[in-house]
Amino acid sequence: xxxxxxxxxPEDVRALLLPLRNDFSVAVESPGNAFAVGAIIRVAxxxxxxxxxxxxxxxxxxxxxxxMEKYETVVTVRDVDAFLxxxxxxxxxxxxxEHARRSVYAVESFPKNVVLVFGSExxxxxxxxxxxxxxxxxxxQYGVNQSFPVAIAAGIAMSEWAxxxxxx
Ligand SMILES: C[S@@+](CC[C@H](N)C(=O)[O-])C[C@H]1O[C@@H](n2cnc3c(N)ncnc32)[C@H](O)[C@@H]1O
Numbered sequence: 001x002x003x004x005x006x007x008x009x010p011e012d013v014r015a016l017l018l019p020l021r022n023d024f025s026v027a028v029e030s031p032g033n034a035f036a037v038g039a040i041i042r043v044a045x046x047x048x049x050x051x052x053x054x055x056x057x058x059x060x061x062x063x064x065x066x067x068m069e070k071y072e073t074v075v076t077v078r079d080v081d082a083f084l085x086x087x088x089x090x091x092x093x094x095x096x097x098e099h100a101r102r103s104v105y106a107v108e109s110f111p112k113n114v115v116l117v118f119g120s121e122x123x124x125x126x127x128x129x130x131x132x133x134x135x136x137x138x139x140x141q142y143g144v145n146q147s148f149p150v151a152i153a154a155g156i157a158m159s160e161w162a163x164x165x166x167x168x
Contacts, residue, residue, distance in 0.1 A: 010070040010071060013070075013071050014071055017048060017071060020048055021048045021049070021050050022047065022048050022049060022050065022161075022162075022165065023050065023112050023113050023114075024049055024050065024110065024113070024114050024115070024116060024158075024161050025049055025050045025051050025052065025053065025087075025090075025113075025114075025115045025116070026040060026044045026049050026051075026052050026053070026115070026116050026117075026118070026154060026158065027052070027053035027054075027055060027083060027087070027092075027115050027116070027117045027118065028040055028052070028053070028054060028055065028117075028118045028119075028120075028150065028154065029055045029056060029080075029117075029118070029119050029120045029123075029125060029126060029129065030054050030055060030056040030057075030058045030060055030120065031056055031058045031120045031122070031123065032058070032120045032121045032122035032123065033058075033060055033120055033121050033150060034059065034060050034061045034064075035060075035061050035064045035151075036060075036064075036121055036149065036150045036151045037054055037060035037061070037062075037064070037065075038060060038061050038062055038063060038064020038065040038066075038069070039064050039065070039151035040052065040118070040150070040151050040154045041062075041064075041065035041068060041069050041072055041074060042064070042065040042066055042068045043151065043154060043155045043158060044072065044154075044158065045065070045068035045069075045071055045072050046068075047158040047159075047161075047162055049072075049158065050073070051072070051073035051074070051075055052072060052073070052074050052075070053075050053076075053077060053083055053086065053087070053115070054074060054075070054076045054077070055077055055079065055080060055082075055083045055129075056077075056078070056079060057076065057078060080126060080128040080129055083129075084132060087115050090113045090114070090115050091110075091111040091113065091114045091115070091134045091135075092114075092115045092117055092129075092132065092133055092134050093110065093114050093115070093116055093117065093133065093134060093135045093136075093137060094117045094118075094119075094125055094129060094130055094133040094135070094136045094137070095116065095117065095118050095119075095125075095136075095137050095138075095139065095153055095154075095157055096119055096124055096125045096130060096136055096137075096138075097138040097139065097141070097146070097147060098124070098146070099125070099130055099136050100136050100137055100138030101135060101136045101137070102135070102137060102138070103137065103138050103139075103140055104137040104138065104139050104140075104156075104157065104160050105140065105160075107135075107137065107160070107164070108164070109164050109165075110161050110164060110165075111134075114161070116154070116157050116158065116161065117129060117133070118150050118153060118154050118157075119150065120150070121149065121150050124147075137157075139153055139156050139157065
């Protein structure tokens with residue numbers, strides 16, 4: 001596990017990390033996700049995602065990423081159409097338990113350049129995104145409640161991506 005040289009400039013850290021980045025990205029529909037977007041950026045940094053798409057221009061609390069946003073490419077797109085343009089040709093795997101086609105544990109391997117897509121804390125994923133999804137996955141829940149906080153779901157999904165890619 002690497003530790004970035006924290007005394008180096010963000011530009012130097014970005015350049016150092018560039019060849020190490022993984023071939024997946026993360027996207028989150030942002031309305032109502034003021035703190036979650038920051039937490040997702042922070043976790044995506046740990047997993048060295050290629051970039052983080054934030055769909056919608058609702059404000060979010062960037063500081064929740066604890067400074068890690070300096071090292072990440074955060075792409076804010078106006079709406080779902082702009083997101084589809086920005087990710088044209090890339091497989092989009094949506095996460096939404098209630099609409100899932102299968103469990104994330106049933107995925108043998110994620111396709112190259114996949115974008116892992118998450119919904120808003122309050123409303124979940126919009127139909128506009130789920131209708132064009134290449135897959136819709138559930139993270140099984142074994143305790144109480146119907147869903148996880150979106151940042152937790154994104155962390156589990158990134159961990160599942162990494163487990164398949166790198167092995168246990
Ligand atoms: C709090 S949940 C949204 C809850 C619910 N679907 C709704 O419409 O009110 C926020 C997001 O986290 C992700 N998520 C949370 N729990 C999940 C699970 N068990 N399986 C897959 N995705 C999950 C989904 O992307 C979801 O849109």
